[in-house]
Amino acid sequence: MxxxxxxxxxxxxxxxSSLGADGYDHTLGxxxxxxxxxRERAEERWLERLSATEAASVDDAIDRDLVLSQLRGSIALASWPEWRRDPVVYLSAIFVSMYTPFQRRLKPExxxxxxxxxxxAEVPGVLAACRxxxxxxxxxxxxxxxxxxxxRTGRxxxxxxxxxxxxDPGLRAKVAEAAEPAARAFDELVAFLEGFQCGGTWRMGERLYSTLLRERELLGYGAAELHEKGKAAWAELDGRMREVARRINGSGDWRAAMESLMDDHPPTLADMRSEYEAETQRARAFVRERDLVTFAEGEECQVLPSAEYTRPIxxxxxxxxPPPLTSSRTGIFFVPYTPDDFTPEQVRQRLRTNSRAQMPSIAVHEAYPxxxxxxxxxxxxxxxxxxVFRTPYFTEGWALYVEKLLHEQGYFDTPATELAHLDCRIFRAARMVVDTALHCEDMSVEEAETFMATKASLSPGTAQGEVNRYCAWPTQAPSYLTGAIEIDRIRESFQGSLKEFHDRIAGSGGLPLGLAEQAALG
Structure with missing residues (x-):
């Protein structure tokens, strides 16, 4: 290993370097x-070698099988080469490598x-490879x-x-000088992409989608079954939300109830960040008071505006x-600021989808627990x-699972926050339906946007951004509710307290759910 x-x-x-490994900060690769x-050939060799390796213990077997699941997924994706399809593969490496070290500041300036x-100095070469x-x-x-x-945000x-x-002013000037050739390379890429004519598809197809669910995520089902699970979850949540909505507006129309609740939002983006910070601290205090988990020593969650380069996507x-290969336990909850060119109405819509009723669920999801x-x-x-390796089917599943956990514990203590909690959940059910339908060619982009805007409480602009993300990141969107349902199922078989279960399953990593079950239940 x-x-x-x-x-x-x-x-x-x-x-x-993002994980905190020493010796890799100087290059983009x-x-x-x-x-x-x-890389593809090497992964096939590693798969063969590690598959033949005997594990000395259950923990070693889980480690090995975790790596094997990642390799199988990566090898399957060789038939769907992102590096030939999507410029974001190259851009993200540059943005992350430049921004994250200064955000974390784990080394001297x-x-x-x-x-x-x-x-x-390597940016022009990376962008030339992109072209x-x-x-x-x-x-x-x-x-x-x-x-x-x-x-376009690169320069x-x-x-x-x-x-x-x-x-330091001198160091700042040094970076600014070094940045100019890289910025020119971004200008060239922008011009190239503006004139780039292409005709490929973003639709992954059912076969590869199902392969990833079974071999990388270690789920016992494929895209069709996942789609049906999403539809069933949506219908069940729809019924519950109608009941809660009657306590708000008397009609049972939860969409109308959510629309009215979304009008109560922070007045500005800066106020939104401030209110999220306060809600994050409230959630932390609640979780500690209920003794639901063991906290890492020295952990801290900062609440900051989202990075400029992430705002368009x-x-x-x-x-x-926190970079797990270091001693740091400081993480960052990024509040979704809008791009600078958004109109006042677009900003208002962003604020509406971060209303005061929704903030408790979002803070619980992103921060505690x-x-x-x-x-x-x-x-x-x-x-x-x-x-090193984790899957969104556990990490995102965990974050949605704990939203339900805190609902059970009484954190969402008003009809407004309860409805918003359920809205966050039905939104994830809608994702399961839409993502599978999009990539298995059962739904157009326009139909998906309408579905997300009418089956969840998203503004048209936010729905458009969400669907755009699903097209670019197949299989990720269903991970939230899928993982939450599976973690709930595993909890039913666990012998011990809630805190013991949480420490055991979440402390075991962000494993594919089949391996997480082994780690939790032995």
Whole structure:
């Protein structure tokens, strides 16, 4: 396993440094076509080698099977090469590698600057590889347009945002100077993408989608079954929400009730951040008072505006975990700010989808005892593979599971917050329906946007951003409710207290759900 991880980190230095591994901060890695194909061959060799390895213990077997599931998923995706389809593959590596170190500040500023300057020198080469590798027959216009929106933020991000995060004037000037050639490379990429003609599809297809569910996520079913589970969950939640809505507006029309609740929102983006910070602290105090989990020593959750480069492609709150290969236990709950070019009405709609009724559920999900508690706690694991590899079917499933947990514990103590909690859940059921339908060719983008805007309480603009994300990230959107349902099922078989169950299953990592069940139940 040590040999495998050494290869994995060397092949993916941005991932390695994001996890906190030493020695990888100076480079972005090789994005040429030959590197991608060499990676695919190496993964097949590692799969064969690790499959033949006997495990000395149950824990070792789980570690091995975790890595095997990741390899099988990656090898399956070789038939759907993102690096030929989507410019965001290249852009995300640059943005993450430049932004995250200055956000976390785990090293002295001169070291951070030296690494940034080294990586900036590689940006033109990475973006040249993007232009060379994108295949007009495979790349989809939707994905290219999405990438173009992010690429347009590149110059400002490198020449203004990153330098503004550096305190020393001399070091700031050094980064600004190094950023200019990289910014010109972004300008060239923008011009290239604006003229890039392509005709590929973003639809993954049922066969590969189901393969990923079974072999990477270790679920016992495929896309068709997942779709039906989503429809059944939506119908059950719809009935519950009608009952709660009657206590709000007397009609049982939960969409109308949510529309009225969404009008009570923070007046500005800055106020939204401030109110989320207060709600995060309230959730933390509640979880500690109820003794639902064991807290990691020294954990801290910062609540900050979302990074500028994520705003064109992410319309919802999200979270940056502590780097698990370091001693840091500080995570960041990013509040979903809008791009600078949004109109006042678009900003208002964003604020409406972060209303005061919805904030408790979102803070629980992102912070306590959701993502932040989980990922700060599991960073103390003694298993390196479990720190490195995790699946959204557990991590997102956990965050939605604890929303239901806190509802059971009485955290959502008004009809408004209870309805908003259920709305967050029915939204995830709608995702299960839409994501499977989109990628199995049963629904158009327009139909999906309408579905999300009418079957969940999303504004048309937010629904559009959500569907855009589903098209670009197949199988991720259903992970929330799928994982929550599976974790609930595992809890029913656990002999012990709630706290013991939570510490055991979440402390075991972010495992595929079949392995999480083994870790929790032995």
């Amino acid at each position: 040590d040999e495998f991880l050494k290869w994995y980190f060397s092949d993916r230095p941005v991932v390695a 090789d994005f040429t076509a030959s590197a991608w194909t060499a 001169p070291e951070l600057v030296a690494s940034a300057v080294s990586r900036l 060379a590798n994108l295949d007009p027959e495979l790349a989809a216009p939707l994905l290219v347009t999405r990438g173009l929106g992010q690429a 400002n991000f490198l020449t203004r945002t990153i330098p503004s995060m550096i305190e 992410l319309s919802v709150a999200h979270y940056l975990a 959701g993502h932040h508690w989980h990922l700060s706690y599991m960073a103390g694991s003694t298993s390196t593979p479990r720190k």
